[in-house]
Amino acid sequence: EVQLLESGGGLIQPGGSLRLSCAASGFTFSNHAMSWVRQAPGKGLEWVSGISGRGDNTYYADSVRGRFTISRDNSKRTLFLQMNSLKAEDTAIYYCAKDLKVALSALTRLLFDYWGQGILVTVSS
Amino acid sequence: SYVLTQPPSVSVAPGQTARITCGGNKIGSKSVHWYQQKPGQAPLLVISYDSDRPSGIPERVSGSNSENTATLTISRVEAGDEADYYCQVWDDSRSGHPVVFGGGTQLTVL
Numbered sequence: 716e717v718q719l720l721e722s723g724g725g726l727i728q729p730g731g732s733l734r735l736s737c738a739a740s741g742f743t744f745s746n747h748a749m750s751w752v753r754q755a756p757g758k759g760l761e762w763v764s765g766i767s768g769r770g771d772n773t774y775y776a777d778s779v780r781g782r783f784t785i786s787r788d789n790s791k792r793t794l795f796l797q798m799n800s801l802k803a804e805d806t807a808i809y810y811c812a813k814d815l816k817v818a819l820s821a822l823t824r825l826l827f828d829y830w831g832q833g834i835l836v837t838v839s840s
Numbered sequence: 841s842y843v844l845t846q847p848p849s850v851s852v853a854p855g856q857t858a859r860i861t862c863g864g865n866k867i868g869s870k871s872v873h874w875y876q877q878k879p880g881q882a883p884l885l886v887i888s889y890d891s892d893r894p895s896g897i898p899e900r901v902s903g904s905n906s907e908n909t910a911t912l913t914i915s916r917v918e919a920g921d922e923a924d925y926y927c928q929v930w931d932d933s934r935s936g937h938p939v940v941f942g943g944g945t946q947l948t949v950l
Contacts, residue, residue, distance in 0.1 A: 750939070752883075760875075760883065760926055762939035776937050810882055824930040825939055826873040828894065830882035 717741035724834035737811030748814040753807035842931040844942035862927035
């Protein structure tokens with residue numbers, strides 16, 4: 716059974732930093748691209764960032780490029796999101812999501828067949 | 841950047857057919873994926889590649905895609921289908937936002 720479990724969220728002041736983790740199990744982690752998708756309170760889904768299976772390709776939404784860094788440790792089956800210079804508008808539930816396809820270095824045509832339960836990040840003073 | 845337009849809400853009586861649209865410029869040339877999200881839950885993939893149903897999704901749920909509109913169709917709607925539905929595509933235009941979601945449609949079962 717595929718499981719994705721996020722951790723590391725919480726309340727942080729504007730300008731602060733936070734690191735999210737997503738522990739994966741139930742599939743060959745290194746074979747799949749992974750992404751972070753967020754959802755602001757009462758709003759729709761927004762893709763934040765993606766990383767290829769090997770970790771050699773990354774992609775960011777314009778809204779977070781230069782502030783967020785995605786990474787992965789395939790030996791520990793864990794996905795990360797380092798979030799710096801946080802703003803109030805980054806307040807959201809953050810989901811990690813698995814790409815359906817098997818692809819080691821490609822980061823394209825993503826679609827998400829499994830999602831974590833989400834972790835809340837609140838940026839407020 | 842590429843924009844996907846969904847109606848904010850759709851209402852349907854139990855047993856009837858719900859159709860949720862997703863509009864985009866030449867969306868028929870892209871693969872469209874649909875997600876269902878119930879309150880307090882993570883999204884669930886219900887249709888991939890325009891019309892493929894993942895394992896466990898009932899045959900009542902189907903999808904189509906042509907020209908400028910993709911459609912998610914739920915036949916014989918049940919109370920348990922009440923949820924928000926999002927369409928999603930991959931945009932190759934290198935706009936800086938390659939994964940695009942529609943704004944979501946709230947399906948209400950009357």
